[in-house]
Amino acid sequence: MNRPIDKAGLRLTQIESIAQAEQLWSVMYFSHVGLMLLGSLSAAVLLNAWALSLMAVCYVSLFTLEKFVAARALSLRDPSLYSSVLVTLTLRALFYNALAVAVWSIEGDIFKMAALALLVAATINIMVFHATFRPIIACVVGPIWLGFLAIACLIFAEFGLSAETAAAFVTLLCISPYFYLALMNASDKHSQFEWTKQALNRSQRQEILGRLVAGVAHDFNNVLAVSLGNAELVKESSSEEEKQRFADEIIKAAQRGSSLASHLLTFAGQSRLEPKQHDPKDILTDFKTMVDRVLPESIRISTSVKPGISEVLVDRHQLDVALLNLAVNARDAMPDGGTLHLQVDELGVSREESHRLAHDIPQGHFVRFRVSDTGTGIPKDTLQSIFDPFFTTKGVGKGSGLGLSMVQGFAKQSNGTVFVESEINVGSTFSLLIPAVDRGMKIAENSSPPNILDKACSHVLLVEDDIAVRQLLETQITEHGHQVSVATNGDGAAAMLRGGLCPDVLVTDNVMPGSIQGLDLLSIAVDLHPNLSTIMVSGYAADAQDVLKEKKLDTSILTKPVKMAELLAAIEAKAPAKRGFRR
Structure with missing residues (x-):
């Protein structure tokens, strides 16, 4: 084809x-x-x-x-x-x-x-x-x-005409056609080379994708095994105490699955970041306190921060997770102990340097977080693969292989990068570059929504295509005093709104079957009811933030799986005073 x-x-x-x-x-x-x-x-x-x-x-x-x-x-x-x-x-x-x-x-x-x-x-x-x-x-x-x-x-x-001139004439006339044919042959060889290179790249991508799918299947199967096993035990148990214990295990398994999904999205550069302005000195101080509890006493920790360093605009939680992944890798590289050095300084990369440097460093002004160890180092043949998903040199059960790929995904999504320098039996240094904030510039931060559950009765239009998720969300909302109208997709919800339904709050999924997706539905709903409050609940809403800002829609975004308290708090924060069910 x-x-x-x-x-x-x-x-x-x-x-x-x-x-x-x-x-x-x-x-x-x-x-x-x-x-x-x-x-x-x-x-x-x-x-x-x-x-x-x-x-x-x-x-x-x-x-x-x-x-x-x-x-x-x-x-x-x-x-x-x-x-x-x-x-x-x-x-x-x-x-x-x-x-x-x-x-x-x-x-x-x-x-x-x-x-x-x-x-x-x-x-x-x-x-x-x-x-x-x-x-x-x-x-x-x-x-x-x-x-x-x-x-x-x-x-x-x-x-004039002679044997010599005729021979010269013919020779000169034939040079260019012969030259042209030679170039055509070279062009064909080049095309074959490019095709072979593309085929090799596709093969390598398929290999990485296969390893990614196998790793995801393995980890999620473990999550499902724990969830299914404990759910069966809940059904068979007659003790309320045991049922509670089994239910807690199911919740923990679901949280592990959610964490794995979050890591996958971060690796793909599709997670939803909430960047705020932070002082790198405070970040390093707090991180050292945290990592002290993770590393054994055989590893000595040292830190250094450049005086007067610029602030960074970054998702603090994701940055802490990324640095923790690097610290854990450093710990594993020093089984007999050693030194972990945490350093923060600044790095300016000009346009010329960004093209010259071998680590795909973008142009700009960065704060550089460096995590150095005195461990075994990384072999050269391994360096090219360490950021691949599910690639790990650790034993079975000692690592999923998503840590470094998550760090790379987070760095790129934050408009930075990460790279490593290593020498066998000397150690490794991972450098995480995050864009610096211009001095004197203050970024406005969004205040967190109030966490109130006053059970004021509100009318919620719930739009979700997955029947199990829809039933769960409907039960959670109705159990806490709200009235719910349900639509199975965006087309159905739009028809209900155009037909006269006027809810207090719209809670919708993002990606759904049909011609109207979550973002489209939000626009339609706000056009029909300008005062309508809107909430998006989705497992893949990273690209929605920019669209919502562009459309100037004041929509809260919750990431699946969403905790019941978070969903109800968002509804209570968005809902107006008690208005009841209206058509």
Whole structure:
């Protein structure tokens, strides 16, 4: 089956190949321009060949324009400039070959050799930089063929018809077609190489996905086994004390499952973060107190903080979890004891450095949290895989392999990054970079909703497609004095609202079957009832926050599985004074 071709992506790739060939303002660019200008200046001064010099200046101008347009298109990721890039490339090639013909026309064998040297140099340049895509090859080989044809005609005009001139004429005419065929072959080889590389990448992604699915299945099966076993014991037990104990175990298993789901979302960069402004010094002080309880006495902990360090805008809980994962890994790397050093400093990464550094560090001003150990170190063949999900070198039952992948997901979602430096038998240093807040800037923080359960009777419209979850939420809400209307999807809820239903609070899922999703339903509901309070309960609501801000919807977001107290507190905080059931 033929896959659709991404024309925009293909054009950008071709533009990139042109932009990177003798890149604008690079050493190769200045060498190319310098040689051309030096040669044209020498021709003007020594031979009075000002026309030749003018052609060289025009060529250099077109060369610069070609590189500028390509670099511009690449920086803007604008494939619409593709034609402009190819046109300037073709014009530059035409001027280059016209320049070679003009050099050939000057009296003297040395200039004949110089002209042929220019054409050979162009041939080498094309082989090195442009033997990839057929449109580019056609743009540069066509002018070269015209240059060889022009020189062949000049030879024929000067020496007339003879066996030698005929042989030279045929040879020059055949050079470009042969060269073109060679480039086509190189292009095909390049395409095969790219296809093989993509196939390898797909295979590696499938392998990682397979390991991810297997790990998730294993961990969730454990959660389900505990939940199912204790639920069966609850049914069989006649002792209220035992039933309570078994119920507590079910709750703990559900919380472990929720934690695993949270780690998966963080790894995928899809968890819902609640960033606030924090002082890194306070973070490190509190974290050292916490990690003191986790690490054995055989591991000595030291800390250092740069004076006057900038604050960070970060989800404090997720940052603590990420640092704790790094500290636990450091502990496991030092089974016989050692030193764990926690350091916080600042790091500025310029645009040039972000491209140069090997750790995919974005441009910006960061606060760097460093966790260093004096442990066994990480082998080089393992370094490339340590952030993969469910990859672990620990024994069975000693780790899920989600810790470092969660750290990486959290770092990227926070617009930062994480990387590691390690040496065998010396130790490892993990660096977690979080964007710094500009000095003097104060971020407004949202106040927490009041935790009140006054049991004021409110009318709640509950929208949930999963029957078990819907029944559970309906029972929890009605048991605490509220009236509930139920819809199984967004389409049904929208029809109820348009039909005259006017609830006090709308509680809806995000992703549902049907044409109307949770975010769409919120917009419809608020348009119909501007004073309606809204709550979204979803297991995947990370992308909803930005949409809600864009639509200016004052909606509370609760993450599944939601605790009953949190749901009821949100309803009570959102609900107006007692109004009862209204249609």
